[in-house]
Structures are given as structure tokens and as C-alpha cells.
Amino acid sequence: MKILIIAPSWVGDMVMAQSLFIALKQQQSNCQIDVLAPSWSLGLLARMPEVSKTFVMPLSHGEFGLKARFELGKKLWSENYNQAIVLPNSWKSALIPFFAGIPKRTGFLGEMRYGLLNDARKLDKSLLTMTVQRFVALGFEDSEKLPTYSFPALNVTANQQKAVIEKFDLRLSKPILVLCAGAEYGSAKRWTEAHFAELATQKMAEGWACWLIGSEKDKPVTDEINKLTGWQCQDFAGKTDLTEAVDLLSLAHTVVSNDSGLMHVAAALNKKVIALYGSSDPKFTPPLHSEAEIVTLNLPCSPCFKRDCPLGHRQCLTDILPTQIAALIHL
Numbered sequence: 001m002k003i004l005i006i007a008p009s010w011v012g013d014m015v016m017a018q019s020l021f022i023a024l025k026q027q028q029s030n031c032q033i034d035v036l037a038p039s040w041s042l043g044l045l046a047r048m049p050e051v052s053k054t055f056v057m058p059l060s061h062g063e064f065g066l067k068a069r070f071e072l073g074k075k076l077w078s079e080n081y082n083q084a085i086v087l088p089n090s091w092k093s094a095l096i097p098f099f100a101g102i103p104k105r106t107g108f109l110g111e112m113r114y115g116l117l118n119d120a121r122k123l124d125k126s127l128l129t130m131t132v133q134r135f136v137a138l139g140f141e142d143s144e145k146l147p148t149y150s151f152p153a154l155n156v157t158a159n160q161q162k163a164v165i166e167k168f169d170l171r172l173s174k175p176i177l178v179l180c181a182g183a184e185y186g187s188a189k190r191w192t193e194a195h196f197a198e199l200a201t202q203k204m205a206e207g208w209a210c211w212l213i214g215s216e217k218d219k220p221v222t223d224e225i226n227k228l229t230g231w232q233c234q235d236f237a238g239k240t241d242l243t244e245a246v247d248l249l250s251l252a253h254t255v256v257s258n259d260s261g262l263m264h265v266a267a268a269l270n271k272k273v274i275a276l277y278g279s280s281d282p283k284f285t286p287p288l289h290s291e292a293e294i295v296t297l298n299l300p301c302s303p304c305f306k307r308d309c310p311l312g313h314r315q316c317l318t319d320i321l322p323t324q325i326a327a328l329i330h331l
Contacts (some may be wrong), residue, residue: 001028002079004102006086006093007037007045009061011242011261012285013131014041015268017087018152019288020135021050026150027139034079036072036096043243044265047154061291064092073099085138106138130303131285151288152268156250164247168236174209175331178249180235180257180265181225182218188256188279188309193315194219197228198322199256203329204232211252212237213245213262252328263287274328278317293328295320 003024008014014037021033034053034194035045038061045051058072059065073096082104085099089110097105098116106119113120121142128134128146136149165172181196183189200210210229212222216238226233236248249255254272257263259280267273267287275287277296281303286294296302302316309316 001031002081003031003033004081004084004097005033005035006084006088006097007035008087009038010179012264014044015152015264016132017135019132019149020139021138022150023136025050027229041240044246047156047246048305068174069095071100073097076100087135104292129283132288147214154246154268155241156247156269160247161250164244172251174207175253176211176251177203177208177329178211178213178252178255180213180255180260180262181221182214183258183260184217191258191276193224194228195322197225199325200225200229200233202326207278213248256325259285267292274325276317276320278314279306295325
């Protein structure tokens with residue numbers, strides 16, 4: 001059984017997709033799972049033992065590129081897949097498996113994808129309330145039963161850890177607190193720089209090392225945090241690719257994060273995760289770890305799912321105090 005997964009375009013969703021891969025392997029241990037995904041995700045997928053092969057999606061997120069999709073579909077024709085599972089809900093995401101002539105093409109109906117998908121499911125949001133449930137449900141025959149799922153579990157080897165330790169000349173004599181202060185979606189999902197800095201200062205005074213991890217876009221945020229701590233943190237923002245960020249997170253003891261892709265990565269690495277939720281809903285995309293701590297104030301105005309606070313105050317996050325979070329961090 002050969003299955004092609006058309007992967008999502010967000011880091012957190014890619015992590016949650018591993019729960020689908022695990023479910024497929026539990027049903028058919030010898031099935032081959034290949035994934036068509038953005039290039040940035042290849043290192044992440046390489047740390048998922050269920051994945052056999054990856055193909056790079058040649059188009060950027062939101063780009064239509066009909067000719068490129070047709071050509072890739074024809075290239076994949078020779079792979080002789082039995083099934084494709086399309087995780088994005090867009091019309092264009094279902095084109096490649098259609099062009100590849102894959103006999104069973106599964107996904108939610110989404111943008112009226114009749115014909116492109118011949119195993120099209122209607123999404124019952126009242127039953128499948130979580131993103132991970134929606135992904136895993138596509139791995140089972142269509143039914144009204146709520147699917148069970150396993151947590152994602154990324155595999156980082158000692159050699160991969162050694163590589164980042166040597167590259168960044170790391171010292172691991174202290175327990176490591178990682179702060180993931182970015183959130184690509186927007187500022188309404190970000191705890192304040194001042195709060196992160198106060199938390200870091202307190203924990204470093206107690207003998208912890210503090211790392212800041214994020215993308216190049218997060219650099220202004222991490223710069224401000226580090227400045228407020230007197231430049232005592234080790235700031236990796238913009239200095240790593242996603243693969244190296246995963247391997248660095250595997251060395252952490254505790255991770256404090258906004259609702260972001262790195263939060264899901266940390267949970268999949270079996271780390272102690274303290275997740276801060278403001279404009280988003282922890283019931284929809286929680287960190288998938290049995291011991292994760294979710295901190296949210298449940299204000300009447302949240303979750304609003306806005307990129308920026310429509311009321312201009314972000315109290316759903318600013319009113320979460322650093323002392324509250326510090327009390328959750330212990331060896």
C-alpha cells in the first residue's frame with residue numbers, strides 16, 4: 001500500500017500531521033507513506049520515522065501554478081500510489097493527485113472539490129473539533145465515529161544533537177529554558193517582550209540558561225527581550241533553519257511558547273511545554289502532550305482569532321503575569 005500525503009503549509013499543522021502517519025502505520029504496518037511538502041519542512045519530516053520519501057512542493061503557499069502542478073502530477077504518475085490524502089482544504093491542493101492518476105483521493109470537501117477528490121468527506125466541525133482529529137479522520141473509512149489518535153513524536157538522534165552543540169559551541173551545564181516568543185500569524189498571539197524578559201531574568205537568577213528560538217521574522221522580538229535582560233540570553237532567532245531549531249529544542253528542559261509551530265515541535269519532542277494562548281483557542285490546536293500546561297485567561301473577548309487585537313490592548317495575554325509562569329517551571 002503506497003500513500004501520498006499532500007501536506008499542510010504551517011509548521012504546527014505539519015507536526016500534527018504525524019498523528020495521521022502514525023494512525024496509518026497502526027492500521028497497515030508495511031504501508032509506504034510519502035509526503036509532498038514545502039522545502040522548509042524536509043528536516044522536520046526526516047525526524048518522523050513513519051515517512052519513507054518526501055517530494056518538494058515547487059510552489060509557494062497560495063501560488064496557483066497550474067502548469068507546475070500538472071507537470072508534478074505527471075511525474076508522480078509512475079510512483080503508482082494507491083491513495084492520496086489531501087490535508088489542505090483548497091481546490092488547488094487536490095490537483096496534483098488528480099493529475100497523478102491516483103485511484104483513491106481522500107480529503108474533506110473543502111472548496112467544492114467534487115471530481116478532484118473521489119473520496120470526499122463532509123467535515124462535521126461539531127464532531128471533529130480539533131485539527132489533529134480532522135487529519136487523523138482522513139486515515140480511516142468515512143464514519144461518524146470520533147477517531148482516536150496518538151501524539152506526534154519527533155525522533156532526534158544523538159548525532160543530530162551533537163551537530164548543533166558543536167556548531168553553536170553550546171554549554172549544557174545548566175538546565176535550559178527555551179522561550180519561543182514569536183507567532184507568525186500575528187501580534188495577537190504574542191506574549192509581551194517585557195513579560196518574556198522578566199521571566200527569563202528570574203529563571204536565570206535561579207541558575208537556568210535561557211535560549212531564544214525563532215525565525216528571522218522573530219528577530220526584532222527576541223532582540224528586545226535580550227536587551228531587556230542585559231543580553232544574558234542566547235539568541236538563535238534567524239541563525240538556524242527549522243531543522244536546527246528542532247534539534248536545539250530537543251536539548252531543552254522546559255519550553256515557554258506562544259501558540260506557534262515551535263510550541264507543537266516542543267510537545268512532539270516530549271518536552272515540558274507551557275503554552276500561552278490569547279487570540280487563539282487551545283481546544284482547537286492544543287500542544288499534543290499529556291503534561292503540557294496551557295495558560296489562558298478565558299476573557300469574554302477571546303478567542304477572537306484576529307492577527308492583531310481588535311480592541312488594542314491584548315489583555316488576554318498581557319494580564320498573564322511572568323510570576324504565574326515562573327511558578328510552573330521547576331526541575
